[in-house]
Amino acid sequence: MAQFQISGFAIVVGAAGGIGKEVGLTFAEAGAKGVLFADINYEGVTEAAEASKAIATSPNYRALSVKVDVVDVNSVQEMIDLAAKEFGRIDYCINAAGVDVAEYVPFDETTPEDYDRVLDINTKNIFLVTKAVVKVMQNQQPTQNNLGRHGIRDLGRGSIVNISSVMAFGAVPHKLPYTTSKHAITGITRACALDYKLAGIRCNQVCPIWVKTPMLVEESKRLPGVPGLIEKLTPFKRPIEPDEVASACVYLCSPSAVNISGSSVILDSGLMSGFSL
Numbered sequence: 001m002a003q004f005q006i007s008g009f010a011i012v013v014g015a016a017g018g019i020g021k022e023v024g025l026t027f028a029e030a031g032a033k034g035v036l037f038a039d040i041n042y043e044g045v046t047e048a049a050e051a052s053k054a055i056a057t058s059p060n061y062r063a064l065s066v067k068v069d070v071v072d073v074n075s076v077q078e079m080i081d082l083a084a085k086e087f088g089r090i091d092y093c094i095n096a097a098g099v100d101v102a103e104y105v106p107f108d109e110t111t112p113e114d115y116d117r118v119l120d121i122n123t124k125n126i127f128l129v130t131k132a133v134v135k136v137m138q139n140q141q142p143t144q145n146n147l148g149r150h151g152i153r154d155l156g157r158g159s160i161v162n163i164s165s166v167m168a169f170g171a172v173p174h175k176l177p178y179t180t181s182k183h184a185i186t187g188i189t190r191a192c193a194l195d196y197k198l199a200g201i202r203c204n205q206v207c208p209i210w211v212k213t214p215m216l217v218e219e220s221k222r223l224p225g226v227p228g229l230i231e232k233l234t235p236f237k238r239p240i241e242p243d244e245v246a247s248a249c250v251y252l253c254s255p256s257a258v259n260i261s262g263s264s265v266i267l268d269s270g271l272m273s274g275f276s277l
């Protein structure tokens with residue numbers, strides 16, 4: 001259930017499953033007028049868009065789906081053009097596409113091919129999508145929201161949220177390309193926030209530790225020690241649920257967060273405060 005309310009049109013990239021799908025569904029539930037579900041997996045986004053119709057709370061809610069390859073400039077532009085044409089404006093853009101490393105190997109065994117692949121899909125994608133979406137956001141009218149006893153609040157022209165990771169701030173063994181890609185998202189997020197501050201476009205990142213998605217299932221198959229580690233190190237002995245990440249995204253796009261930009265919401269299950277023995 002969405003804890004914060006929003007009222008505009010959203011694009012969610014990487015929305016066929018895992019975190020992105022849940023973000024799209026939560027935006028529909030939180031009052032979005034429309035959500036475009038985009039992913040390289042077209043079947044997945046078509047199903048997600050259909051499912052969102054049953055839980056959307058805005059009258060006349062519209063769900064769209066599109067196939068996008070986030071490393072292809074033309075494909076990204078077509079996705080943004082579709083949203084701008086069908087919705088008339090884009091208020092929220094959530095970048096949730098991502099991949100893990102091909103092999104868990106030390107630094108010197110990492111191949112340049114895997115380094116490029118992971119950096120392209122996890123980081124360059126955010127550059128390409130952001131570059132295209134801010135052009136739409138800059139040219140649309142700012143919005144306002146009536147917050148009742150708090151009065152009318154300016155919401156600006158748009159809000160971008162990048163799904164990063166706690167690995168934006170630290171490393172784990174044998175994941176050089178992934179770690180590098182997530183550190184770089186901090187730079188992209190801050191650069192975007194600064195360049196568009198005066199245009200009323202905000203950009204933030206959400207940085208979770210383990211989240212219960214197909215990516216974690218796959219990691220746990222390849223590294224069988226991971227579930228035990230999660231049980232040992234997290235306060236509730238479980239990974240983060242995708243809806244907990246989605247709620248952070250809705251919050252960052254809500255009227256309550258209009259003064260937050262270039263920032264990070266860290267969902268770390270308390271790990272960054274240190275280890276207890």
Ligand SMILES: NC(=O)c1ccc[n+]([C@@H]2O[C@H](COP(=O)([O-])OP(=O)(O)OC[C@H]3O[C@@H](n4cnc5c(N)ncnc54)[C@H](O)[C@@H]3O)[C@@H](O)[C@H]2O)c1
Pocket residue numbers: 013014015016017018019020038039040041044068069070071096097098099121122163164165166207208209210211212213214215216
């Ligand atoms: N699951 C975790 O434990 C965890 C923890 C921290 C951060 N993250 C990050 O969250 C984001 C989402 O991950 P997830 O766990 O939901 O994984 P997931 O594998 O369930 O979803 C990733 C989505 O990205 C899509 N995608 C991959 N390549 C693409 C491309 N070229 N073009 C378009 N779409 C593409 C996939 O089809 C998939 O639907 C990733 O950036 C990941 O690094 C995940």
